[in-house]
Amino acid sequence: MAYAQTAIHGTAVVARWSPSEITVAADSLGTYLDGTTASESFCKIRLTHNGFFACAQMVVDSETGFDAYAIITEITRMKPATADRLSAIEHAVKQPLLNALTGIRRTSPATYTRMYAGKPALSVMLGVIEDGRAFVYLRGFVASQSIVDPIEITVEAINCPGANCAENVAFPRIGQADMMNNFISKKHPRLKSLPPEDAVRFLVTSEIVTHPGVGGPIDILKLSQQETRWIQLKPECQKTQDGIADKPKPTSKTKKPRL
Numbered sequence: 137m138a139y140a141q142t143a144i145h146g147t148a149v150v151a152r153w154s155p156s157e158i159t160v161a162a163d164s165l166g167t168y169l170d171g172t173t174a175s176e177s178f179c180k181i182r183l184t185h186n187g188f189f190a191c192a193q194m195v196v197d198s199e200t201g202f203d204a205y206a207i208i209t210e211i212t213r214m215k216p217a218t219a220d221r222l223s224a225i226e227h228a229v230k231q232p233l234l235n236a237l238t239g240i241r242r243t244s245p246a247t248y249t250r251m252y253a254g255k256p257a258l259s260v261m262l263g264v265i266e267d268g269r270a271f272v273y274l275r276g277f278v279a280s281q282s283i284v285d286p287i288e289i290t291v292e293a294i295n296c297p298g299a300n301c302a303e304n305v306a307f308p309r310i311g312q313a314d315m316m317n318n319f320i321s322k323k324h325p326r327l328k329s330l331p332p333e334d335a336v337r338f339l340v341t342s343e344i345v346t347h348p349g350v351g352g353p354i355d356i357l358k359l360s361q362q363e364t365r366w367i368q369l370k371p372e373c374q375k376t377q378d379g380i381a382d383k384p385k386p387t388s389k390t391k392k393p394r395l
Contacts, residue, residue, distance in 0.1 A: 147180060147192035147311035148343040148350045149261055151272050152332040153296045154305050157360040158263045158270045161336035162190055163344060164370060165351030169240070169247060173351070179373035181357050183364070184212040187264035188357055192311030194257050197236035204229060204258055218264050222273055225260060226291050229277060233258055237279055237287050245283045253281040256292070259310035268361040272296040272308045307339065312350050315342035333358065333367045 151160040162181050166174035181190050182205060189212065195204045207228050215221045237257055241248035256276035263272045276292040294300045296308050307320050307327070316339045319327065327335050333356050343350040356367035 147190075147195075148309075148313065148316070148340050148347075149180060149190045149192055149311050150307055150309040150313070150316055150336050150339045151261065151263060152305065152307055152336050153263075153270060153272045153301060154332075155297065156268060156270055157332065157358070158187075158265070158272060159332035159336055159356065159358045159367070160188060160190065160261070160263060161333075161340045161354050161356045163340055163350045164353055164355065165349065167349045169244075169251075173349075177353070177370055177372055179355070179370075181355050182209060183357075184264070185216070186266065187262065187359060189260060189262045190310070191261075192256075192259040194233065194236060194252075197239070199239055200232065200236045202232040202236040204233075204260070207232070208260065218262070218266065218271065218273075221262065222275065225262075226275060229258065229260075230289050230291075233277055234287055234289055237289075241283060241287065248279075249281075249283055252279045253283070255279065256310075257289070261308065261310050263359060265359050265361055265364075270296075270359070272301075274308055274310060276310075307336075309339075312343050312347050315339075315346050 147163065149160065149162040151158050160181060164177040164180070166178040168174070181188050189208055191204045191208070196202065208225055211221055211224045211228060215224050237248065237252060240252070255278060257279040258277040260275045261272065274294040278290050278292055280288040294308060296306050300306070301308065307316070309316055319339060319342060326338060330338060337354055337356060340354050344352055353370050355369050355373065358365050358367055
C-alpha cells in the first residue's frame with residue numbers, strides 16, 4: 137500500500153499549565169497509515185533552549201520527505217524569539233504538509249476524508265518560560281474537506297495564558313484526546329488533587345488504555361524559572377537531550393503503562 141510508511145497518528149500530548157510552570161507528558165507510539173505501529177519508540181517531546189515542542193497527527197511523510205520535527209527543530213535553533221518561532225513554524229510547515237496531504241488524497245481519497253478532511257492534519261505544542269512566566273502555544277494545521285478542490289490549510293491557535301486558559305491551571309493538549317477531553321471537561325477531582333506530573337501521567341495513560349494508537353512508555357518534562365527537568369524519560373531519548381535538561385534522578389522509575 138502506498139504511504140504505508142507515513143507516520144501520522146496515535147500521539148497523545150498534554151501539558152499542565154500554570155502561570156509559572158509547565159509539566160508536559162507524551163506517549164511513545166508511532167503509527168503508520170496502514171495501521172501498523174513503528175518498531176521503535178518515538179521521542180515526542182523535544183527541548184529548546186528555553187522550553188520544548190511536541191507534534192501530533194502527521195509528523196513524517198516518507199513519500200514527500202515531510203518531517204515536522206526536523207523543520208521545527210531548525211526553526212527553534214535559528215529563531216530565539218517566541219513570536220518569530222510561531223510565525224516561522226506556521227509559514228515553513230504549510231507547503232510541505234500540503235504536498236504530503238495532496239499525495240495521500242490522490243492515492244486514497246477515503247483515507248484523506250477519514251483522517252484529515254476538516255481536522256488538524258498536524259498539531260504543534262510549543263512551551264516556553266520567559267521572565268519567570270510560563271506560556272504554551274498550540275497550532276493546529278487544519279486541512280480542507282473537499283476531495284476535489286485544491287487542499288487548503290488554515291491555522292487554528294490556542295494560547296496559554298489566553299481565552300482557553302482563563303483559570304490558573306489548564307491542560308492544553310494535542311493528538312488523541314477523547315478520554316482526556318472527558319476528564320478535563322468534567323473537572324475530574326484527580327486532576328486537582330494529584331501533583332502535576334501525576335496528573336499528566338494519568339491523562340496520557342487514560343488514552344493508552346483505551347486507544348490502540350497510543351502506547352507507552354510515557355515521557356514527562358517539567359519546566360519553571362528554577363529548572364528544566366525530566367521526571368521520566370525513556371533511555372533511547374536521553375542521548376538527544378544531553379546538556380539541555382537534567383535527566384531523571386536514579387531513583388525515578390519510568391513506568392510503562394501500556395496495557
